Amino acid sequence: MRTWRLECSACDHRAPGSALATVCPSCGQPLLVRYDGKAPARADLADRWDMWRYAPLLPVAVGERIVSLGEGATPLIDAPSFAKSLGVRRVWLKDEGLNPTGSFKARGMSAAVTRALALGVKGFSVPTAGNAGAALAAYGAAARLPVRVFAPRETPAAILATIRTLGAELTLVDGHIGDAGKQARAFAAESGWFDVSTLREPYRIEGKKTMGLEIAEQLGWKRLPTHIVYPTGGGTGLIGMWKVFRELLDLGWLPKDTALPRMIVAQADGCAPIVRAHQTGADRATPWENPTTHAAGLRVPGPLGDRLILKAVKESAGDAVAIPEQGIRDATAWVSRETGIDAAPEGGCAMAVLQQMRNDGRIGTDAEVLVFNTGSGASYRT
Numbered sequence: 572m573r574t575w576r577l578e579c580s581a582c583d584h585r586a587p588g589s590a591l592a593t594v595c596p597s598c599g600q601p602l603l604v605r606y607d608g609k610a611p612a613r614a615d616l617a618d619r620w621d622m623w624r625y626a627p628l629l630p631v632a633v634g635e636r637i638v639s640l641g642e643g644a645t646p647l648i649d650a651p652s653f654a655k656s657l658g659v660r661r662v663w664l665k666d667e668g669l670n671p672t673g674s675f676k677a678r679g680m681s682a683a684v685t686r687a688l689a690l691g692v693k694g695f696s697v698p699t700a701g702n703a704g705a706a707l708a709a710y711g712a713a714a715r716l717p718v719r720v721f722a723p724r725e726t727p728a729a730i731l732a733t734i735r736t737l738g739a740e741l742t743l744v745d746g747h748i749g750d751a752g753k754q755a756r757a758f759a760a761e762s763g764w765f766d767v768s769t770l771r772e773p774y775r776i777e778g779k780k781t782m783g784l785e786i787a788e789q790l791g792w793k794r795l796p797t798h799i800v801y802p803t804g805g806g807t808g809l810i811g812m813w814k815v816f817r818e819l820l821d822l823g824w825l826p827k828d829t830a831l832p833r834m835i836v837a838q839a840d841g842c843a844p845i846v847r848a849h850q851t852g853a854d855r856a857t858p859w860e861n862p863t864t865h866a867a868g869l870r871v872p873g874p875l876g877d878r879l880i881l882k883a884v885k886e887s888a889g890d891a892v893a894i895p896e897q898g899i900r901d902a903t904a905w906v907s908r909e910t911g912i913d914a915a916p917e918g919g920c921a922m923a924v925l926q927q928m929r930n931d932g933r934i935g936t937d938a939e940v941l942v943f944n945t946g947s948g949a950s951y952r953t
Contacts, residue, residue, distance in 0.1 A: 573608040575630045577773055580879055588630060591690045593771050594875075601770040601876055603814070604630050604777050610822050613792065620644045622678050622781040628818065630686055630777055638684045638714045642677035643781050645669050647789040647941070652909055653922075657929045661939040663796065665782065666912050668947030672709045672733060674702035674868075674915070675782065675808060675945045682778030683767050684710040694718065694764035698744075698751035700804060700867045701730035702946055707767060708739035719758055721751040727867055727951045747862050748871055769805035770875045780811035780818075786941065787819055793826065796941040798934060800835040800925050802917035803845055803891075804871035806880040808945070809834055813883035832941070834883050836891035837917075837924040839864035842872055843893035845880055850891070854881055866899055866916035868945060890933060894923040902926065907948065915951060918944025 575588040581600035586592050592602055611627035622643025623629070631637060645667055653662040667675035680703070687695070694717040697707045704720035711718035718739035722731060723746060734741050744751040752768055759766035767775065787795060795816065801809045813834055819825045836845050842862035848855065858873030874880065884891055894902070903919025906912055914922075921942045928934040 573606055573611060573627065575604050575606050577602045578605050589690075591687070591692065591765070592773060593766065601879065602773040604773050613824055622681065622778065622785075625781050625784045628784065628815070629682060629781075630774060632689070635685070635689050637681075638688060638710055639681055640671040640677065640709060640713060642670050642681050643785065645785070647786065648910065648912065650910055657926060658936055659929065659934065659938040659940055660936065662925070663941045664906070664910060664912060664918075665786065665941060665943050667782070667943065667945045668913060668915060668918075672702070672705040673947035673950050674706065675779065675943075676702040676706035677709070678778040678781055679703075679775030679807060680706040680710040680767070680778070683772060683774045684714050684716070686774040687765055687767070687772075688714050688716065692716065692765040694762065695767055696721070696755045696759045696762070696764050697767050698722070698748050698755040699726070700748050700870055701726045701950065702868055703769070704739070704741075705730050705733040705737070705950075708734045708737035711739060712737050717764070719755075719762075719764065721755040721758070723747055723751055729952060730867075730950050733950070749858070749873055768875075769807055776807045776811045776814070778811075779808045780815035782808060783812035783815040784819070786812075787816075787825060792824060795825070795829060796832050797830070797938045798835055798940045799832045800837055800921045800940060800942045802866070802869060802921045802943060802945050803836040803838055803880060804868045805874045806845070806876045808943070809836065809883055810876055810879045813887065831887060834887040834889040835924060835928070836880065836884060836889070837921040838891065838893045839866050839869045839899060839920060840893040840895050842870050844872060844874065845877065846891040846893040848877065848881055849884060854878060856881070864899070865896060865951075866920055867951075868915070868917045869920060890928065892924045892927055894920050894927065898923045903948065906944065912944055913948040914944045915946035915948050917946060918942070
């Protein structure tokens with residue numbers, strides 16, 4: 572039987588997988604899930620077509636209730652016209668806007684709510700730039716557990732409407748997601764509900780890593796893209812994929828000589844803490860002052876996972892690039908009109924980063940690049 576434990580990402584603190592854990596009590600850094608016991612084989616994959624197909628690689632015990640709305644199994648769309656326009660060998664788009672509630676956040680919340688339900692929590696709180704709140708509202712409803720969402724007032728109206736429709740209590744906050752986070756944590760401490768803020772619990776990242784598992788399976792378990800361009804706010808998706816690529820090599824699910832992708836951070840130039848840190852060679856990011864961007868998911872001035880994001884970029888020989896607002900808007904329209912994908916501005920930012928890196932010669936003509944569209948553009952329209 573496979574089991575799991577929790578390890579601090581920065582110090583030697585350990586905790587059992589049965590613990591209802593937040594951040595490391597010793598240093599305040601994120602905890603990561605590590606697995607023990609018999610290694611699963613690809614033949615052990617579940618006969619289902621959502622992210623829980625990968626249950627043997629996820630923190631769920633046999634017989635536990637999985638809280639699922641059909642998340643995952645999103646398409647990997649070949650985009651030869653982009654490859655030709657940009658002068659690279661291949662471009663794929665991974666369209667996460669097809670997830671429940673319209674974003675990749677569904678993956679993390681499915682895993683987090685599944686684990687929290689098994690551990691007996693009585694309710695959830697979360698700060699959000701939009702999509703995480705909508706996802707938690709949905710999975711809280713599916714689990715029949717109450718949810719309180721704290722969102723900046725400038726969060727897209729369509730997302731706020733989704734949160735309300737799904738029955739969560741919504742508190743609007745003056746300021747950015749960091750300000751919402753303070754209120755969410757205070758409410759969790761006062762109410763006894765569980766705070767599922769980004770990387771303040773260890774299981775959302777396990778749900779997000781299924782994006783990497785799908786990429787590997789969609790490419791036949793034989794190879795990976797040369798580059799992955801990922802819109803980065805809190806960064807759990809990038810961290811999770813880098814984590815699972817290593818896990819797949821250790822398990823032998825990928826050939827031993829598989830080249831791992833270069834992980835590319837895409838941010839808006841009005842909120843680019845990871846880009847700034849990467850450019851200066853820092854291993855931590857300084858919180859961004861007065862964050863502004865219409866790509867709400869990128870408006871994260873001080874991500875808790877900054878050290879892990881920068882580590883993944885460095886280990887993968889990756890990069891980090893910021894794009895101005897008009898560049899994001901132009902690329903979002905380009906993606907949608909060229910492919911039929913209803914791209915969110917975060918996805919447009921990622922495509923703009925690929926374009927800029929090609930123009931600068933930082934991505935070569937032999938590249939096979941995967942660009943993430945992390946949400947649906949419909950969420951941004953009123």
